[in-house]
Amino acid sequence: MSWLGRSFGSSQQGRAEYGLRPAFGPSLPSWRQIRLLPRILTAHEKRAALSLIILVVFGGLALSWRLYEKSTTVTPQIGGEYKEGVVGNPRTANPLLATSDADLDLAFLTHRGLFSIDDQGKITEDLAESWELSPDKKTYLIKLRSGLHWSDGQPLTAADVVFTFASARQEKLASPLAGSFRDITITALDDGLTTSFTLKEPYVPFLYALTVGLIPQHIWQGIPFEKWLQSEASLKTVGAGPFRFNSLTRDGQGNIYNYILESNPYSYEAAPYFKKFSLRFYPDMPSALEALRQGMIDGLGDLSSQDKTNLNPNRFIVYDITLPQYTAIFYNPNTNNALKEAAIRQGLSYAINRPDLIQQALLGQAQPAASPFTFGEFKTKTNTQTITYDPTKTIQLFELAGYSRTEGDSIFKKGDQLLEITLTVVDNEVQLRVANVIKQQWEAVGVVVKIQPVANYLLQSEVLTPRNYQALLASEVVGLDPDPYPFWHSSQVAAPGLNLAQFQNREADQLLVEARQMFDESARLEKYANWQNILRQESPATFLYSINYSYAQNYSVKGFSRSIMGQPAERFWSADGWYRRTTRSRASK
Known part of the structure; x- marks a missing residue:
């Protein structure tokens, strides 16, 4: 007779000796019989049996966990x-x-x-x-x-x-x-x-x-x-x-x-x-980043594209949050005669290759900007035209303004005056990378460019308040309802106003005043579209890009839920819902 692959013959004595019954019998194996299994199984059968037991045990555990998960929910706990x-x-x-x-x-x-x-x-x-x-x-x-x-x-x-x-x-x-x-x-x-x-x-x-x-x-x-x-x-x-x-x-x-x-x-x-x-x-950011990597802090914001690549994706999650801001070059016509002419300002804008700038300086982590409106219907329904990269157009505009280049000379001049611009920029790694790409692109069309770095702590007192710059590389956060009035109305040209381009135009002023009073959204957007046409013709600034706010948190922290905000501190509006500790409780039916 064969049972579990081993032959024992048919005598009652053999059956009694081993305490076994025929496999076709009506009874299940007794505990005594089960205990004898290791003595009668081959090594191969033992491995197979062990594998089966492990499979059954772990399968049962997995099934139990699935049933537990389905019948309970994760609940945040207070603490920490x-x-x-x-x-x-x-x-x-x-x-x-x-x-x-x-x-x-x-x-x-x-x-x-x-x-x-x-x-x-x-x-x-x-x-x-x-x-x-x-x-x-x-x-x-x-x-x-x-x-x-x-x-x-x-x-x-x-x-x-x-x-x-x-x-x-x-x-x-x-x-x-x-x-x-x-x-x-x-x-x-x-x-x-x-x-x-x-x-x-x-x-x-x-x-x-x-x-x-x-x-x-x-x-x-x-x-x-x-x-x-x-x-x-x-x-x-x-x-x-x-x-x-x-x-x-x-x-x-x-x-x-x-x-x-x-x-x-x-x-x-x-x-x-x-x-x-x-x-x-x-x-500074390097010391804050090191603290994040060492586990001394749980979260850190305002990360650059390079900062993000240096974080371990298995330990940190990086949120890219829409922030209504743009980076631009603001021209000050009061400190550079060439910048008094709209044709020169337009030509400088046409000379900027935004996609190339974003790729070289920001590792592709930004979106080209054509106006102060960078998101939503303010962007899609008011940007009727854009100034795109066109160096041929730049040369035509420079010549229209009375500048020319002599044979063998790549620099534009008007008489003895070189077309020369000083670009003021905050002294940090990212801003300097952006400024150097701008310098290369302007020099390629015959402009002499000098970069003037300034320490961040001196920016307000030595640059912004006295309006001490020719061209200024800067970013402006405009809010979730991006009313341009504080940044572009002529009443704001002097500090503490924010009209960094010193832009003054009566028709543009009137459009801004009327638009901020209109609760009819379509009529308001139409006013802003007309205002942008004037802005495009006058080109008081070259709009470059908008960039999201990058915020890193340790994976152990849960509950962050903000996808758009008006300023960086607004990331904390949901901080009361952040948590680390959890428990499981029965799901309500």
């Missing part, structure tokens, strides 16, 4: 600490005084405004519960959520709203937001929750201005405006954000290198998953 790396050093966490990225990062984590921006870039209520707009489009009634408190437990009311925006426009405070609220009547209604904002003229993007964080009247009202920045409350801040101040640490030179936040128990939102949120400040 998140560490963000920031290049720079903060002066303040007060949102009315924040100017640098480091300042704004602190302000966004510790404060909340009446409105915020959702993951799709749309305006949404934050501390505000509801709002109404009058038929003439000039008065906004905005009602707070009931029961709001500051991070020190004090009530947050409409009086705080009025105090915030009335303070922002005070000349002694010198807030960068002053212009946004200067001509607005702001009144708190008797219910203690509702605030009235009355504008002189309709202004379509007004709600975006109300995303700035509110500040508590009971903290700031006793401090003179000119001393706000130096006050203790400037950094040991009280706000209404998801996190509140815990502690800070300074180095021997007095610079902050660690700023620790904790969960705000008085926030109207659900408690953040991370109980602590630290910001660690670094003097």
Whole structure:
């Protein structure tokens, strides 16, 4: 008789000796029989049996895990600490005084405004519960959520709203937001929750201005405006954000290198998953990147294309976030006679090969820009024509402006005057790479180019405020409702205005004023299309490219969900939903 491949004969004695029954019998093997298997199986049969057992065990485990996964869900858990790396050093966490990225990062984590921006870039209520707009489009009634408190437990009311925006426009405070609220009547209604904002003229993007964080009247009202920045409350801040101040640490030179936040128990939102949120400040990007690689921090933003390639993709995830910004060359006709002529400015624009520039200087990590509008319908429905690479057109325009080249001389001249331009650029690796490609492309069409690097900390005082440049390579972040008025209206040519190209045109000014008052989107876009036609003819700047904001996080951190933002600090608007710890719980039916 054969059982499991071994022959034993047919005698009862043989069966009794081994305790076996015929394979065709009605009974299953007993435990005694199973224990004898190793003695009667061949080596090959033992390996096969072991493989079968392993397969059954692991198959069962896999099936059990699949059933467990299907019947449960991953749930974030509260706990742990998140560490963000920031290049720079903060002066303040007060949102009315924040100017640098480091300042704004602190302000966004510790404060909340009446409105915020959702993951799709749309305006949404934050501390505000509801709002109404009058038929003439000039008065906004905005009602707070009931029961709001500051991070020190004090009530947050409409009086705080009025105090915030009335303070922002005070000349002694010198807030960068002053212009946004200067001509607005702001009144708190008797219910203690509702605030009235009355504008002189309709202004379509007004709600975006109300995303700035509110500040508590009971903290700031006793401090003179000119001393706000130096006050203790400037950094040991009280706000209404998801996190509140815990502690800070300074180095021997007095610079902050660690700023620790904790969960705000008085926030109207659900408690953040991370109980602590630290910001660690670094003097430059290389040192911050090294800290990220060493695991000293969990996240770091504003990465260049080269920075991204140097990160281990198995440890970090890099988010490329749409940021409404553009990089351009701004021409100052007041410091270079050649730049007074539109034909020269146009010729310089036609001489730029944007795809080649992006590939050489930015490793292809940018999109060509043809105007101040870089995304959405503002881009697709207003850019009716573009200036593309055409060096032949450049030469024609230079000649039209009265410049020429003699035989054997590659440089354009008008009389004894060379066509010569100094290009001012921030002294960092990426900007210098871009500037050098521009220099090559301009020199190829007969322009003498000098690059003038300037340290970032001197840019404002020595270059922007005195308008001390001939051509300036710079980037401008224009916001999710990209109103060009602050950057291109003639009223903004002097500092602190942002009209870096010193562009002045009455017709263009009128179009900008009319467009920002139009709630009819089609009519507004038509105004901007007409404005761009003027901008193209005058060419006060050469638009180069727009680049996404690249943000890296350790793979262990979950919950980041922002795909578009108006400024880099807005990456923190979802920080209360970030987490590392998880558990599994039964899925609800």
